[in-house]
Amino acid sequence: MKNERRIAARVRFLVVLVVLGAMCAGCAGLPTGRFDTLAAASKGVETRTAQTDADVVKLTRRFMVFSPAPGPYRVDSFVPVVEVGATRLDFDFGPRLEPRQAALGVLAAYTDALAAFARKDYGGELDHATHSLGGSVQRLAGHVTASAAAKQGAGVLATAVNGLGHALTERMRRAALRKAMDDATPGIVAIVAFVKEINALGATAVTTMRDQVIRKANGLAVADGVARLRLNEAVEGMIGESNAILAQLKLESAAVDAIAPAHAEIRDAIDRDERAVLDKLKTLVAEVKRLQGVYSSLK
């Protein structure tokens, strides 16, 4: 009888231990560092992309030096316009590239919001990120050339963040994050696809301009001497900058491609502590560092 009581007491003690353990696991602080890393990486891709776009605009100006409007010089001799048939048509890439920046802005604001929520920074950062996300979604929606899928994707991210609310306990916060990240996944996929699509278009534009300049330069009759050196310099500049932009666009696509897997991995590891190794997140960080590295080395 005594033995039975002793065993029952031990069982009760074990049950209490298990329950306490489970409660502690639920109360343990949410790992926030990985959310900060994801947000920093997304911001990194957005920043580099803005710089690349500025480089594409500069390259277009270089291209126009080789392809000015026919006839005497005018104020608009070097604006990005080409003659198609007998018609002068604009090919300013700025408005074509801008929606991609807006889409990346949505992604960066979304990851900022996740990080703020994980840190329980409801009043400051989360509020700021939510407003920033709303602004980026609106900016993207205003672009005629942005794909419908990208616009819908941005809306999905905004809805996911709006659903986060102000969770009171760690358990609620984890559940809210899981749901938001699950809901946001199709939106991230759509935005990543759009960004890569525009990067591919940008690469085609750069390749076309570079090849045209080479062709035109080969058609010029310039005698050896200072004039030849100047032409060499101009052509070399065009080729070097084109190749640098092509490398940047390729790395940007690789980096943005790494965001969705890292996001999925973080979502699956919400219950794992900060020390857990997240390979996909490491890959994303490596891609962003590579992107930042190539930009610095090419400048």
Next chain:
Amino acid sequence: MSDHALVEGLAGLASRVDTLSHLTEGDQSRTLEVQEDRLAKLTLVAIALDMDATNAKYKDAVNQVQAAIDTIGDADKKIQNVAQAISRVAKALDVAEKLVTKLAGV
């Protein structure tokens, strides 16, 4: 709905025409150079435009460009019928230029 089939086709065709122009001589080579120049300009304008891929004229332009690419085939090989290639490219250019000019609102 928009896709980039026309941009990719024009860029690919420009590259093939360039190769072909180096493999030919005289008038044919010069004609191909002019065509390449037109294709390159068209590619740049097409990139800047948002095009509706469901539009029948868009599909026609894509088909014409593809037909010209098929005619040139692999430009590294000896081209048997350059005149036919030039004619195909000219047709593709006409269709694509009309489409792009119209879409640009000119």
